[in-house]
Amino acid sequence: MGVGVGTFTVTRRMRELVNEVLDTGRISYGPMSREFEYQFARIHQSPFAVLSNSGTSSLHVAIQALKELNGWQDGDEVIVPSVTFVATINVILHNRLTPVLVDIDPLYYEIDAALIERAITPRTRAIVPVHLFGQPCDMTAVMDIARRHVLKVVEDSCECMFVRHAGRMVGSFGNVGCFSTYVAHLLTTGVGGIGVTADPDLAAIMRSLVNHGRDGIYISIDDDDRARGDELREIISRRFNFERIGHSFRITELEAALGLAQLEDWRSMIAQRQRNAARLTALLSDLSPRLQLPAVRPATEHAWMMYPIALRYENKTRLTAHLESAGIETREMLPLTNQPAYAGMFRESDYPVAEWINRCGFYVGCHQGLTDADLQFISDAIHGRLDSESIAHAEAEYAIHRA
Numbered sequence: 001m002g003v004g005v006g007t008f009t010v011t012r013r014m015r016e017l018v019n020e021v022l023d024t025g026r027i028s029y030g031p032m033s034r035e036f037e038y039q040f041a042r043i044h045q046s047p048f049a050v051l052s053n054s055g056t057s058s059l060h061v062a063i064q065a066l067k068e069l070n071g072w073q074d075g076d077e078v079i080v081p082s083v084t085f086v087a088t089i090n091v092i093l094h095n096r097l098t099p100v101l102v103d104i105d106p107l108y109y110e111i112d113a114a115l116i117e118r119a120i121t122p123r124t125r126a127i128v129p130v131h132l133f134g135q136p137c138d139m140t141a142v143m144d145i146a147r148r149h150v151l152k153v154v155e156d157s158c159e160c161m162f163v164r165h166a167g168r169m170v171g172s173f174g175n176v177g178c179f180s181t182y183v184a185h186l187l188t189t190g191v192g193g194i195g196v197t198a199d200p201d202l203a204a205i206m207r208s209l210v211n212h213g214r215d216g217i218y219i220s221i222d223d224d225d226r227a228r229g230d231e232l233r234e235i236i237s238r239r240f241n242f243e244r245i246g247h248s249f250r251i252t253e254l255e256a257a258l259g260l261a262q263l264e265d266w267r268s269m270i271a272q273r274q275r276n277a278a279r280l281t282a283l284l285s286d287l288s289p290r291l292q293l294p295a296v297r298p299a300t301e302h303a304w305m306m307y308p309i310a311l312r313y314e315n316k317t318r319l320t321a322h323l324e325s326a327g328i329e330t331r332e333m334l335p336l337t338n339q340p341a342y343a344g345m346f347r348e349s350d351y352p353v354a355e356w357i358n359r360c361g362f363y364v365g366c367h368q369g370l371t372d373a374d375l376q377f378i379s380d381a382i383h384g385r386l387d388s389e390s391i392a393h394a395e396a397e398y399a400i401h402r403a
C-alpha cells in the first residue's frame with residue numbers, strides 16, 4: 001500500500017468497547033453514545049453535544065435549528081468561505097438559505113476575516129467559518145464581526161478537533177460547532193458527526209431534528225425507565241409527538257464505542273501529526289520559492305488533518321500525477337467555485353485566491369500512521385519532480401496563464 005491521506009488502526013480498547021456493545025445487545029442511542037457526547041463536549045469546552053450520522057447532518061440540523069429558533073426566512077443569507085467541502089454550502093441550500101461566498105486568506109486558506117464585512121447585507125443571518133485542514137480560523141476576528149453585526153456563528157469543524165485558537169477549543173466560539181468522524185478524519189468512527197453548543201435550546205432542537213423531529217421527552221428507549229405514575233403517563237402521551245419536520249440522522253452505539261476509545265489517546269495522535277508536519281516542512285523548505293508550505297496562524301494550534309501544499313505559479317497536475325504514480329495519495333484542496341453543481345451560482349473569477357488554490361493546491365497526508373521513511377519518500381518524490389523543471393519554466397507557465 002502507498003502513502004495515504006488517512007489512517008485507521010484498530011486498538012485493543014476499540015475492540016473492548018465494541019465488544020461491550022455487542023455483549024449487551026444494546027445498539028441504539030445509549031450509554032456509549034451519552035458518554036462519547038459528554039467527553040467530547042467537555043474536551044471542546046462546551047456543555048452539550050449531539051451525535052448524528054455525519055458532519056453534514058450535524059451542520060444541517062445546526063442551521064435548521066438556528067433557523068427555527070431565530071425565525072430566519074427562506075432566502076436569508078449565510079456567509080461561507082470560497083474554499084470548503086461542498087457539504088458546507090449544501091446544508092445551507094437544503095435549508096432554503098442563500099450561501100454568500102467570501103474569498104479565503106492566501107496564507108492560511110480559511111475565510112479572510114478582512115473581507116467578511118463587505119459581504120454582509122440586511123439579510124445576513126450567520127457566518128460559517130470552516131477550520132480547514134486541521135487549523136482553526138481567526139475566530140477572534142470572526143466573533144468580533146459577528147457580535148458587531150448580531151450574526152450567529154456555526155463553526156464547520158469537520159476537519160479540526162482537539163486544538164485551540166487564542167486559548168479556546170475549536171467548536172466553542174460560535175453558537176454551535178460541528179465535527180465529523182468520517183473515514184480519514186482525525187477521530188474516525190466510519191461515519192459520524194457531533195455538534196457542540198452552550199445553548200440548551202439549540203441542543204434540544206438539534207437532538208429532536210436528528211430523531212425525526214421527535215418530542216424531546218422520549219429520544220432514547222431508556223427515557224421512560226425510571227418514570228412512574230403521572231410522569232410515565234406524560235411520556236406515553238407524548239412519545240409519538242413529532243414537533244418539527246426532522247430527519248433520520250441517528251447513529252449507533254458501535255460508532256460511539258469506536259469514538260470513545262479514541263478519546264483516550266487524542267493527545268498523542270495530535271502530537272504525532274504536529275511532529276510529522278514539522279518534519280515535512282523541514283524536508284520541503286528548500287522548495288519554498290516554488291511551493292507555498294502550510295503556515296500556522298499566531299496563537300493557534302494546528303491539528304494537521306492533512307498537509308496542504310500550493311504551487312506558487314504552476315498548475316498542480318503534473319506534480320500530483322507524479323506523486324500518485326509513486327503511490328502517494330493526493331487530494332484537491334476542496335474546490336467549490338468551479339463545481340458543475342453550482343453552475344450559475346458563483347463566478348470563480350470573483351474569488352481569486354480560491355481560483356489559485358483550485359488550480360495549484362493539493363494536499364498529502366501527515367497522519368500518525370506515517371513513518372519518517374514515508375515522510376522522506378513524500379519529500380523525495382516532490383523534489384524528484386520539481387528538480388527536473390527549472391523555476392524559470394514555472395514562471396514562464398505562470399506568465400502565460402495570467403495573460
Ligand SMILES: Cc1ncc(COP(=O)(O)O)c(C=O)c1O
Pocket residue numbers: 053054055056057084085087088130156158159179180181182192193
Ligand atoms: C469542511 C467539511 N465540512 C463538512 C464535511 C462533511 O462531513 P461528513 O463527511 O461527515 O458528512 C466535511 C467532510 O469531509 C468537511 O471536510
